[in-house]
Amino acid sequence: MKIQVLGSSSRGNGYILTEGNETLVIEAGVSLSEVKKALKFDISGIKGVCISHEHGDHAKYIKQYIDAGLTVLALPVVFEKWKIKSHFAKEIEFGKGYRIGDFAIIPFEAKHDVPCAGYLIIHESYGTIMFLTDTFYSKYTFKDLKLIMIECNYSDEILDKNISSGKLPYVMKKRLLTSHIGLDTTIEFLKANDLTKTDAILLLHLSDGNSNEKKFIEKVRKQTGIPTYAMDKNQQYNFN
Numbered sequence: 001m002k003i004q005v006l007g008s009s010s011r012g013n014g015y016i017l018t019e020g021n022e023t024l025v026i027e028a029g030v031s032l033s034e035v036k037k038a039l040k041f042d043i044s045g046i047k048g049v050c051i052s053h054e055h056g057d058h059a060k061y062i063k064q065y066i067d068a069g070l071t072v073l074a075l076p077v078v079f080e081k082w083k084i085k086s087h088f089a090k091e092i093e094f095g096k097g098y099r100i101g102d103f104a105i106i107p108f109e110a111k112h113d114v115p116c117a118g119y120l121i122i123h124e125s126y127g128t129i130m131f132l133t134d135t136f137y138s139k140y141t142f143k144d145l146k147l148i149m150i151e152c153n154y155s156d157e158i159l160d161k162n163i164s165s166g167k168l169p170y171v172m173k174k175r176l177l178t179s180h181i182g183l184d185t186t187i188e189f190l191k192a193n194d195l196t197k198t199d200a201i202l203l204l205h206l207s208d209g210n211s212n213e214k215k216f217i218e219k220v221r222k223q224t225g226i227p228t229y230a231m232d233k234n235q236q237y238n239f240n
Contacts, residue, residue: 001017001018001019001123001126001129001146001147001238001239001240002016002017002018002019002236002237002238002239003015003016003017003147003149003202003236003237003238003239004016004018004038004235004236005231005232005233005234005235005236006030006034006035006038006233006234007029007030007034007057007233008204008205008206008231008232008233009057009205009206009208009233010057010205010207010208011057012029012030012057012060013027013029013030013057013058013133013204013205014026014027014028014029014030014034014035015027015131015149015231016035016038016039017103017121017129018045019102019103019123019125019126020102020125021045022045022047022101022102022103022123023039023043023045023046023047024046024047024048024049024050024100024101024103024121025046025048025049025050025065025070026049026050026051026052026119026131026149027049027050027051027052027058027059028049028051028058028059028060028061028062028064028065028072029056029057029058029059029060029061030061031061031064032061032064032065032068043068043070046070047071047100047101047102047103048070048071048072048073048090048100048101048103049065049070049071049072049073050072050073050074050105050107050117050119050121050131051072051073051074051078051117052110052116052117052118052119052131052133052134053075053078053110053112053114053115053116053117053134054075054077054078054081054082054114054115055114055134058133058134059074059078059081059082060082062074062078062079062082062084063082063084066084066086066088066089069088070088071088071090071100072084072088072089072090073090073092073098073100073105073107074089074090074091074092074117075091075092075107075115075116075117076091077114077115079091092107092117093107094107094108094109094117095107095108102123102124102125103121103122103123104121104122104123105119105120105121105122106119106120106122107119107120108120108138108140109139110132110133110134110135110138111135111136111137111138111139112134112135112136112179112180113175113178113179116134116135118130118131118132118133118135118138118140119131119132120142126146126147126239127144127145127146127147127197128142128144128145128146128147129145129146129147129148129149130142130145130147130148130149130150131149131150132149132150132151132181133149133150133151133204133205134151134179134180134205135151135179135180135181136176136177136178136179136180136181136185137181137185137189138189141189141192141193141194142193142194143193143194144194144197145193145194145195145197145198146197146198146199146239147198147199147200147202147239148190148193148198148200148201148202148226149202149204149231150181150186150189150190150201150202150203150204151180151181151186151203151204151205152181152182152183152186152203152204152205152206152211152216152220152230153176153180153181153182153205153206153207153210153211154176154180154182154183154207154210154211155182155183155184155210155211155212155215155216156182156183156184158209158210158211158212159172159173159176159182159210160173162209162210167209168209168210176210180205180207183211183216183219183220186203186220187219187220187223187224190220190223190224190226191223191224195224195225195226198226199227199239200226200227200228200229200237200239201220201221201224201226201227201228201229202228202229202230202231202237203216203217203220203228203229203230203231204231205231206230206231213230213232216230217229217230
């Protein structure tokens with residue numbers, strides 16, 4: 001499984017998953033032109049796009065993907081928000097299964113400040129990938145996860161220091177606690193899951209000011225025993 005990161009922050013989110021000659025795009029927070037560049041301008045292998053929720057850093061380029069004739073999976077409110085009406089727009093329901101090429105996709109509920117979906121993505125030749133971002137916790141646990149892509153937005157320690165120093169207003173903490181997942185909660189969630197088959201943990205959507213990439217990687221790796229990486233723009237990984 002090849003993972004390409006086009007963006008993993010509030011400036012825009014986009015991930016490309018490729019197995020064999022099939023590609024799945026996750027999020028539409030970066031333009032289709034960026035996807036084309038990453039794929040050397042050959043988008044014939046793209047089987048579809050999954051979007052987690054309606055916010056612009058995850059969905060603002062949705063029309064570009066629809067206009068290109070790509071099937072987009074998202075919650076109904078996402079298409080409503082961006083005024084999309086097309087037979088390429090596929091409305092999803094939590095707990096139901098969908099197939100795009102050889103990718104089997106099961107959306108599950110995430111807890112954000114708007115309706116939000118996490119995804120189980122299963123490809124027969126690789127295994128199961130879990131994608132979860134923009135949530136403050138998950139009520140689900142999973143087995144046989146080969147790859148985990150999960151938000152790790154902030155640490156309480158750094159956030160509290162920024163608030164006490166006046167860099168951030170206190171209201172920001174209240175918003176983060178009810179919309180994004182922090183380091184400690186991410187670790188608790190990971191340890192509650194079956195990691196016996198996990199190749200790697202990929203940390204998504206780290207806050208520019210409320211995180212420490214090196215320390216986050218070290219702590220998650222130490223607590224889980226699994227190779228851990230932080231997703232930055234223009235990175236690429238291969239997991240076989």
